[in-house]
Amino acid sequence: MTYGDPIPADGDRTSQPPPQQPPAQQSAAQGPFGGPSWPTQPTAQVPPQGPGYGYPGSAATPRPPVPQPDWNALADQHERDSKRGKWRLLAAVGGAFVLGTVTGGVAVKAVDGGPSAAVAVASGRASGSPTALASPSSSPPSPVVTRLDDAAGSVPLSVGSGAKVTDVQGARALQLTGTADAFAAGPNALVDTKGSFTVSAWVLNQDFSDTRAAVTQGDHDYYAFDLGREFRAGKFSWMFKVQSPTNKPGNPSQPLYARAAAAPGAAWTLLTGTYDAKSRNISLYVDGRLAQTTRTNGVWPYAGALQVGRVRYKSSWTDDWIGAIRDVRVWPVALSPAQVAATAKAPGVPAPAHAWLVS
Structure with missing residues (x-):
């Protein structure tokens, strides 16, 4: 049968079998439908052949050889792709x-x-x-301040982990949150309470629910003095109090106060407390003006270090300050009203023995 001849009917397939081919060429002979026929007894030397690659009825042609890849070229291409992938990842990380x-x-x-x-x-x-x-150009966070240098003497104060030195209403101050770790403390007693002394500080109170201590001294049973803000009978007042000796058995001291009415709101206020060992008087000044003077029996010399932002009472810390404190100063004398007024206008006049957080 040649290309274009009609396909024989089913009855012709048995009556007209395809011509027999020699065994070596039987795989390329035509089948009943124009394709190659399979050998009846294939041998190991001549495996079955697939369809031919020409038109129907044509002899089978050899299968074209499979091209082999250039392994060296593929290896070079893989290396180039790997490098490009790394650069893309680095660029992605950078952006x-x-x-x-x-x-x-x-x-x-x-x-x-x-x-x-x-x-x-x-x-x-x-x-x-x-x-x-x-932004890479953003300024780094302010370093954590762990001590306050003494601007007038040589005794720094250590800063608790809950306190932070920062700008508060335009002034560099110690910001306190009222927690037990928000304070500053000296290494020892910096005020000799057996003699005359003056202590002052600019304070910013941001709590209106309890008594708060700004500058005190003492870290054992009780404080020796306490400069701060008092809440009593529903009213606030600025205060300077000391533990004064008594003649009562079992109660060696009692608190004595000098007070002044505290204005509502939160504003920087200069508090100054003085003790005159000769007259045994304590006095409180608010913003350089004398508010009250109280007679005492002296100041009980309770031991302990200078404290900023807390007070010692019955062997425990209490009255933690909420707000900010700056310009803490100590003098080994009792300043006069004129000197306190001058200090309020020009801090450091007369010169203190110790000063911290000076603006």
Whole structure:
């Protein structure tokens, strides 16, 4: 049968069998439908052949050889692709943005369009925008201050972990939150309470619910003196109090006060307390003006270090300050009313023995 001849009917397939081919060429003979026929007894030397590669009815042609890849070229291409992938990852890391606002944690954002390609960016302070990233030119956070240098003497104060030196209403001050670790303290007693002395500080009170201590001395059973703000019978007042000796058995001292009415609101206020060992009088000054003078029996010499932002009472710390304190000064004399007024206008006149957080 040749190309174009009609296909024989089913009855012709048995009456007209295809011509027999020699065994070596039987695999290329035509089948009943124009394709190659399979040998009836294939031998190991001549495996069955597939269809021919020509028109129907043509003899089978050899299968074209499979081209072999250039393995060296493929290796070079793989190396180039690997390098390009690394550069793309580095570029993605360099340009990644923090996804969301994360405080002290880690923000993760997929890069290069792949769910498995992620860049972890350590976040610092929270930003105001959910997609903001701290600029490389942003100023670093202020260093943590662990001590306050003595501007007039040579005795620094240690700073508790809950206190922070920062700008408060335009002044460098010690910011206190009322917690047990928000304070500053000296290494020992810096005020000789057996003699005359003066202590002063600019204070900013931001709590109107309890008594608060600004500058005190003593760290054993009781304080020797306490300069701060008092809340009593529903009223606030500025105060300077001392533990004064008594003749009562079992009760060696009692608190004696000098007070002044405290204006409502939170504003910087200069408090100054003096003790005159000769007259045994204590006096309180508010913003350089004398508020009250009280007679005492002296100051009980309770041992302990100078404190800023807390007071010792019955062997415990209490009255933690909430707000800010600055310009803490100590003089080994009782300043006169004129000297206190001058100090309020020009801090450091007369010169103190110790001074911290001086503006």
